[in-house]
Amino acid sequence: MNVKRLIAGLTLPAFLGMLSACADMPYGSSPYPYQGATAGGVIGAAAGALIDKHNRWRGALIGGALGAALGGTVTEISRRASYEAARSGRPVSYESEDGWQRVEAEPLASRGRCRMVRERIWQGGKIVQEQEREICD
Numbered sequence: 001m002n003v004k005r006l007i008a009g010l011t012l013p014a015f016l017g018m019l020s021a022c023a024d025m026p027y028g029s030s031p032y033p034y035q036g037a038t039a040g041g042v043i044g045a046a047a048g049a050l051i052d053k054h055n056r057w058r059g060a061l062i063g064g065a066l067g068a069a070l071g072g073t074v075t076e077i078s079r080r081a082s083y084e085a086a087r088s089g090r091p092v093s094y095e096s097e098d099g100w101q102r103v104e105a106e107p108l109a110s111r112g113r114c115r116m117v118r119e120r121i122w123q124g125g126k127i128v129q130e131q132e133r134e135i136c137d
Contacts, residue, residue, distance in 0.1 A: 040071020074103070078119050081105035086115040086135035100124055113137050 044067015045060040052059025077094050085092040085105035095102040101123050108116040114136040121129040 034072065036075025037068040037072030040074075041065070041068030043067050044070075074101070074121060078103045078105070078121060082117045082119055082133050082135055085117050089115075108132065 041064045045064030047067070048059035048061070048063020049056040050059070051063070081092045081094055081103050082105045085107045089107050091104065091106045093102060093104045102121075104120045104122070106118045106120075108118055110116075111134075114134050116132055117135055118132050119130065120127055
């Protein structure tokens, strides 16, 4: 398969995903799940195209769909956990039914109307992402 065609095929879904992240958001929603879905879709499409040597387009399509679903879901769950931890002042943890993935949010210091929250995302018993986020009312 031609590398230029592969790059062109991955560029269009990424561009469309970025456009959807700029669309008007309904009240109370966040653009972060769309951004997570876009990133997951692009990474999944690239990985799928590299893995499926017999039909790279099929691999890109399947990998992109799975990556978008996982990226958007994990981003939304971590956002909800952070907001819940900031509002309640207590640690919050969400875990998948199979126990493979877990999101933890722990409130830290407060600054006026804002509160710092530490997020940790675990997959397969290992931390894959850790960040501190400021949540303001």
